[in-house]
Amino acid sequence: MSTVDAPARVLDAVFPKAGAAHPPGPEAALARALLALGGARRPEHLIERAPAVLVRWSAFEKATLLRVEHTTCTTLSAASSTGRAPVPQGERALTDLELEVVRRRGPALVPGCSVVAPILAETSVIGLLHAVPAGTGSAQDRDLLHAFAAGFGHLFERATLEARLAASADRARAFATTIAAGLAPSQDAVLRLGPPDRASVARVPLTAVPRAENGAQLLLTARQLEVLELMAAGRTNAEIADALTVSEGTVKSHVKLILRRLKAANRAEAVSRYMRLAGARAA
Numbered sequence: 001m002s003t004v005d006a007p008a009r010v011l012d013a014v015f016p017k018a019g020a021a022h023p024p025g026p027e028a029a030l031a032r033a034l035l036a037l038g039g040a041r042r043p044e045h046l047i048e049r050a051p052a053v054l055v056r057w058s059a060f061e062k063a064t065l066l067r068v069e070h071t072t073c074t075t076l077s078a079a080s081s082t083g084r085a086p087v088p089q090g091e092r093a094l095t096d097l098e099l100e101v102v103r104r105r106g107p108a109l110v111p112g113c114s115v116v117a118p119i120l121a122e123t124s125v126i127g128l129l130h131a132v133p134a135g136t137g138s139a140q141d142r143d144l145l146h147a148f149a150a151g152f153g154h155l156f157e158r159a160t161l162e163a164r165l166a167a168s169a170d171r172a173r174a175f176a177t178t179i180a181a182g183l184a185p186s187q188d189a190v191l192r193l194g195p196p197d198r199a200s201v202a203r204v205p206l207t208a209v210p211r212a213e214n215g216a217q218l219l220l221t222a223r224q225l226e227v228l229e230l231m232a233a234g235r236t237n238a239e240i241a242d243a244l245t246v247s248e249g250t251v252k253s254h255v256k257l258i259l260r261r262l263k264a265a266n267r268a269e270a271v272s273r274y275m276r277l278a279g280a281r282a283a
Helices: 005-014 024-037 043-057 096-104 139-188 222-232 237-244 248-262 267-282
Strands: 060-069 072-080 091-093 108-110 114-121 124-133
Touching: 024 043, 024 139, 043 060, 043 072, 043 124, 043 139, 072 124, 096 108, 096 114, 096 124, 108 139, 114 139, 124 139, 139 222, 222 237, 222 248, 222 267, 237 248, 248 267
Parallel strands: none
Antiparallel strands: 060 072, 060 124, 072 091, 108 114, 114 124
16 A cells, blocks of 8 residues: 555545544544655664654644554553653553553543543554543544544555565675585686595575565565465474464464465465565575
8 A cells, every 4th residue: 555545545444434424624623634644664663753744634633653562552652742752661551541542443432531542453453552532522523533543554565565675685785695605616616527525616605585575566464474484494284273362263374375475376386486586685
């Protein structure tokens, strides 16, 4: 999903009949907020900017972004209408309301207090957005924060994939440099008839094959990339399920989608295309 498409698609998903249910003003502000946030290309920049952008382009007076891990959370960034807000240090347990938001994967409104919305990566809740509305809070505030959180989730996943792709290209270039350096002495050596002298053969140090994330270009999610990397390492579906703490059926579903999106007939062909694409990206 492109930066320009993200706001419209998220708004369509959250407000399927937006014109009748909500005035265009708040939704237009939300689209502008997501477009402004889309200018941040690195995951850490998105995390830092999200609360400030939300406050800047909406009627919320304060916003806080939290990372969720199991039943605990950590505040990552915060902002208020008067500027940056203090960020509490350390983990804390999720409140009953937050646990319910995580369980339902849907937003919640505490009238006269705040709004909470989940941030999802695929179907897993990875974070929460808290926002304090300027007024007493309404269903519209809840829906707008929900849309912003959904848009942030798409942008964060895209930025994470792009960061992985860049790191993969760096590893591939380093791998190619290592191979070239190892072959250089043999290219200048004088040929002699007969079997090669083992002592004179340059040994190229073998390193781990670089990860070949193909990112948004192949529309693979972060979890599908993890599955593909484990496939490349020769893991079975059962071993992949154990490594990722998911069911074997879930792994099979991911494998089917990977084969379809890479247009591969089988696992071996998918891994082969995956590695070729990494080499082409690094070239």
